[in-house]
Amino acid sequence: MSCTVRELQQRALQAGLPRLEAQLLLCALLDRDRSWLISHDEDPLPAGTSDRFENWLRQRLDEVPLAYLTGHKExxxxxxxxxxxxxxxxxxxxxxxxxxxxxxxxxxxxxxxxxxxxxxxxxxxxxxxxxxxxxxxxxxxxxxxxxxxxxxxxxxxxxxxxxxxxxxxxxxxxxxxxxxxxxxxxxxxxxxxxxxxxxxxxxxxxxxxxxxxxxxxxxxxxxxxxxxxxxxxxxxxxxxxxxxxxxxxxxxxxxxxxxxxxxxxxxxxxxxxx
Ligand SMILES: C[S@@+](CC[C@H](N)C(=O)[O-])C[C@H]1O[C@@H](n2cnc3c(N)ncnc32)[C@H](O)[C@@H]1O
Missing domain, CATH: 3.40.50.150 (Vaccinia Virus protein VP39)
Structure with a gap:
């Protein structure tokens, strides 16, 4: 089932993840920057995005470092x-x-x-x-x-x-x-x-x-x-x-x-x- 950036962000916020972290996870998952997320808030996302996001969300809530999920750190x-x-x-x-x-x-x-x-x-x-x-x-x-x-x-x-x-x-x-x-x-x-x-x-x-x-x-x-x-x-x-x-x-x-x-x-x- 397809979903949107807004829906996934909402799910993360409800689960207790700060908005910035939710956005950074989505950016890494979709290989986009934050301005793209904002301007494509309601676009349907590719199949599988929701499941992969849920998986990362679960790990992040278990304190897995954000950098291990995105794979990089500045x-x-x-x-x-x-x-x-x-x-x-x-x-x-x-x-x-x-x-x-x-x-x-x-x-x-x-x-x-x-x-x-x-x-x-x-x-x-x-x-x-x-x-x-x-x-x-x-x-x-x-x-x-x-x-x-x-x-x-x-x-x-x-x-x-x-x-x-x-x-x-x-x-x-x-x-x-x-x-x-x-x-x-x-x-x-x-x-x-x-x-x-x-x-x-x-x-x-x-x-x-x-x-x-x-x-x-x-x-x-x-x-x-x-x-x-x-x-x-x-x-x-x-x-x-x-x-x-x-x-x-x-x-x-x-x-x-x-x-x-x-x-x-x-x-x-x-x-x-x-
Ligand atoms: C605190 S981390 C620092 C990593 C990196 N320098 C940094 O600042 O992000 C310590 C590093 O020392 C390595 N290390 C631990 N014991 C060591 C040993 N006896 N000899 C050599 N390297 C060791 C670990 O594998 C780890 O990569």
Whole structure:
């Protein structure tokens, strides 16, 4: 049976989905933009649209991320494909990318060597490569599936990034970098927010030791993999600023401070290798 945009939107609103989300789902389903939806409110839609919309609506009401249904997410001006193997890139992570780009501009290096540890969909590595094309960018992840998504994003965007699979520093041997960036898993396993994130890979989100285990491993390995004067930039939890600063100083790095995210919370700390 055919239906219209208006009817499907109405169904979603009655089920409790915000209007904007209903529209974004319809746009993705019909491969149209929002102005088309408005001007074709009463047009009969192709057969099968209603069933597919109901299926997506059910999943969205079960907190499946919108980006997993539409298959993509905007990050730092890039349209990235995502899958349930990758974290959905967050706007807060753009704070880390901005800090990286400021440092790359100010350091004056002609062809800086840049590393993104735990790249997921490739968000950080690709955003930095896009804005700083002369950087030679390497990105790692221990998930082969995530790396497949990241590589496909790089190919689609025409950005040259080297991808390596393995746990944190392991795939890099003795290589050293001017800039190392990472948004590792940092949520404590017992955190009350984790259940709402259950559709994203737990291995991308949670870490033992109150969320600090992966941050600690990365910080401990950083001095051996940073060139003199090189910078380490880490995203972390809003309540981990002090613990991360202690770990950075404990590793012999020069702590530079912590940037706040879009909500005003401490989110991204930096340290220099002397
Ligand atoms: C919080 S997600 C960040 C993804 C992406 N960088 C972003 O900001 O959207 C953490 C990423 O680290 C990867 N990861 C988790 N443990 C790892 C490990 N031991 N070694 C390498 N990568 C790991 C996960 O697969 C995931 O892609």
């Amino acid at each position: 990050f730092h001006g890039l349209r990235l494909q995502v899958s349930p193997a990758t974290l959905v890139p967050r706007p807060d992570t753009e704070v880390l990318v901005d800090a990286a780009l400021r440092w790359l501009t100010s350091c004056g290096l002609a062809a800086p060597r840049v590393l993104d540890l735990g790249t997921g969909s490739g968000a950080i590595a690709l955003a930095v490569k896009k804005r700083h094309p002369r950087a030679s960018v390497t990105a790692t992840d221990f998930s082969a599936e995530a790396l497949g998504v990241a590589e496909a994003n790089a190919g689609r965007l025409g950005l040259e990034v080297r991808f390596l699979q393995g746990a944190w520093w392991q795939p890099l041997g003795a290589e050293r970098f001017d800039l190392v960036m990472s948004n590792p898993p940092y949520i404590a396993p017992q955190d009350e927010h984790l259940p709402a994130l259950r559709h994203e890979p737990l291995s991308a989100l949670a870490a033992p030791e109150q969320g600090l285990a992966d941050l600690r491993q990365i910080i401990e390995g950083a001095p051996a993999h940073l060139l003199p004067g090189g910078l380490l930039l880490l995203e972390h939890g809003y309540d981990q600023e002090q613990a991360v600063a202690d770990l950075l100083r404990g590793a012999g790095l020069h702590y530079q401070g912590c940037e706040r995210d879009l909500g005003g919370q401490p989110r991204c700390s930096a340290a220099l290798k002397p």
